């Protein structure tokens with residue numbers, strides 16, 4: 192178990208006054224939403240500079256330990272919720288490989304739907320626009336409790352997460368941000384919870400995994416009640432989101448498909464529709480590669496396609512590219528990531544991405 196390589200380290204306490212976020216969400220079954228126009232965040236440049244300074248200051252305080260970049264502290268594992276129609280989740284933090292980081296439990300209780308809306312995943316366009324989704328949406332009834340995905344401190348609670356002001360027209364509506372009490376790869380982690388009907392926490396409050404933050408609503412830019420959930424790495428900014436499906440613990444016995452689909456020159460293929468089919472049950476899932484902007488692949492996998500919550504078993508993925516049809520068979524293993532890459536004219540590979548060279552490799556030799 193990879194727990195053994197995680198060592199406790201002290202994360203510097205930083206407070207970011209401004210959160211730059213972008214949420215354009217749709218609820219389940221609601222179509223034909225009006226296009227929403229966003230302006231560029233006015234404080235973007237200044238805030239980015241400030242964040243860079245803070246982030247460098249924060250990094251400077253992190254113990255120098257180049258031999259173990261994957262440092263991690265997680266003081267209180269959360270009890271796995273129970274559901275009647277899905278297996279219980281793996282207990283967080285869950286990671287079968289040093290590249291994985293399923294550190295968060297679902298922000299909606301297990302007796303409700305607590306998985307992403309399938310047709311509006313991370314990296315997809317908001318219907319009828321080119322606004323890219325920087326989180327996942329979990330549909331739920333108004334008033335459903337929203338739960339902290341892990342321990343941490345509340346750094347935003349209320350209106351204005353996107354604009355940084357107490358603005359009731361803010362696209363996130365009533366929202367909460369949590370800075371977690373642990374990190375990954377020596378970097379801070381944040382989670383975002385948006386469109387609440389009511390916020391039950393305040394800035395500075397310490398929260399535990401599973402603690403209620405508020406309830407589901409329709410505040411901000413939404414077409415129906417749901418939770419918009421984001422994971423942000425290193426700082427609380429719209430620009431550093433990651434795919435939450437790579438951070439939320441899977442149901443026990445289920446796994447996650449991660450793909451990197453590239454053109455012949457190695458650049459990512461954007462917005463390619465693919466179909467995943469279970470060879471065991473014949474059930475199918477639709478999934479689409481990321482749009483070109485505003486999303487960030489995982490630092491290790493460099494993916495542009497993720498499909499979580501797949502029961503362990505045998506599958507095939509099919510898609511068309513440049514008039515050709517492609518098919519790739521793969522297996523999903525319990526609690527694990529199954530990775531594949533595709534490159535036009537080269538085909539498929541199950542080989543993991545090359546790990547970046549360790550920092551030590553760049554140090555000048557001291558031998559004479």
Ligand SMILES: [Zn+2]
Pocket residue numbers: 214215216217324326327328418419420
């Ligand atoms: Zn959303």
